[in-house]
Amino acid sequence: MSAIEMIQSLPRTYGNTFPPSRQQGHQPIQDGHITITPILHDEQSSFGAQIDGIDWSRPLPTEDVAKLMAIQDKYGVLIFRKTGLDDDRHIGFARQLGEELEVNPFFYGIENDRIGNPLLWDVSNINLDGTIVQPHQRRWEHSLGNALWHTDSSFHQQRSKYSLLLSHGNPSKGGSWTHFADTTRAYSELPQSKKDELEDLIIEHDLWHSRRLASPQAFAQPLDNERAAERSAYHRLVQVGPDGRKTLYLAAHAKLVLGRSFEESQKLIWDLIDHCTQPKYVFSVEWLDGGDMVWWDNRKSMHRANPYNINMTARDVRRATVIDNGPLAFGPNKPVD
Numbered sequence: 054m055s056a057i058e059m060i061q062s063l064p065r066t067y068g069n070t071f072p073p074s075r076q077q078g079h080q081p082i083q084d085g086h087i088t089i090t091p092i093l094h095d096e097q098s099s100f101g102a103q104i105d106g107i108d109w110s111r112p113l114p115t116e117d118v119a120k121l122m123a124i125q126d127k128y129g130v131l132i133f134r135k136t137g138l139d140d141d142r143h144i145g146f147a148r149q150l151g152e153e154l155e156v157n158p159f160f161y162g163i164e165n166d167r168i169g170n171p172l173l174w175d176v177s178n179i180n181l182d183g184t185i186v187q188p189h190q191r192r193w194e195h196s197l198g199n200a201l202w203h204t205d206s207s208f209h210q211q212r213s214k215y216s217l218l219l220s221h222g223n224p225s226k227g228g229s230w231t232h233f234a235d236t237t238r239a240y241s242e243l244p245q246s247k248k249d250e251l252e253d254l255i256i257e258h259d260l261w262h263s264r265r266l267a268s269p270q271a272f273a274q275p276l277d278n279e280r281a282a283e284r285s286a287y288h289r290l291v292q293v294g295p296d297g298r299k300t301l302y303l304a305a306h307a308k309l310v311l312g313r314s315f316e317e318s319q320k321l322i323w324d325l326i327d328h329c330t331q332p333k334y335v336f337s338v339e340w341l342d343g344g345d346m347v348w349w350d351n352r353k354s355m356h357r358a359n360p361y362n363i364n365m366t367a368r369d370v371r372r373a374t375v376i377d378n379g380p381l382a383f384g385p386n387k388p389v390d
């Protein structure tokens with residue numbers, strides 16, 4: 054089977070997933086003026102929490118930032134409701150979390166971008182003229198890849214650590230959800246023999262691989278400017294997360310396991326993604342109001358969006374992304390053949 058035939062045979066599209074009812078958090082924990090409501094939580098592990106008690110009307114004091122980063126290291130995904138943040142304060146908060154923000158490589162100038170700031174990704178379904186993105190537009194095809202389980206920017210040699218996704222305006226009709234998977238807990242529950250097999254593996258990540266999986270025709274060949282903007286990167290599969298626990302660094306962008314064939318690589322990668330995204334490791338966030346923000350750690354989680362559908366109304370969400378400047382930020386260099 055050729056590589057392209059194999060890609061086309063993979064059932065890598067997901068329908069819209071709407072959890073049957075709003076997931077209830079665990080008992081809130083009070084930490085000074087901050088209230089933490091854990092989502093997936095037991096003696097072994099915690100993943101996801103709603104955070105209340107932050108005053109978003111001004112830049113956060115450094116002690117709040119330090120406290121939130123410690124909470125983030127434990128929970129991996131933090132949800133804030135009705136922050137009231139605008140673009141500038143969204144970027145301002147992101148800057149408090151790291152030295153450098155990612156610049157959107159697909160930013161082609163203020164006149165061509167609805168948001169007009171290269172530090173924000175427009176991941177909405179809204180065109181420049183205010184109309185809703187329709188099937189067969191390049192943006193529609195591109196968005197299909199975001200409905201596959203992934204972690205942001207693993208296709209960069211220097212990866213990113215945090216993503217901060219902020220909702221503007223009204224929620225979209227029919228509900229809007231983002232789904233998160235705990236790759237740290239999923240790793241911890243693998244059999245030791247599997248952990249041993251995975252320990253030293255290096256993965257090639259390529260944005261165009263995930264685009265091709267979700268939309269094989271549109272991305273059979275990425276456009277020249279697309280390929281120029283994003284190339285492959287290499288990262289270790291097993292990483293140590295910010296809490297010191299081992300985790301899987303994995304995404305639909307993962308194309309090859311170095312030293313294995315494409316078919317063997319994809320089998321291993323998707324077996325692991327399926328393992329990590331079992332319901333016991335997953336929760337979903339519903340976007341309820343403008344100003345809602347989710348801040349997640351790409352180093353220890355995966356996420357996916359619901360795919361676009363032709364009935365959806367405007368979903369205006371914008372992302373700031375904080376570059377990892379820690380000791381594990383860079384993957385190994387491309388090996389010499």
Ligand SMILES: [Fe+2]
Binds near residue numbers: 356
């Ligand atoms: Fe994403």
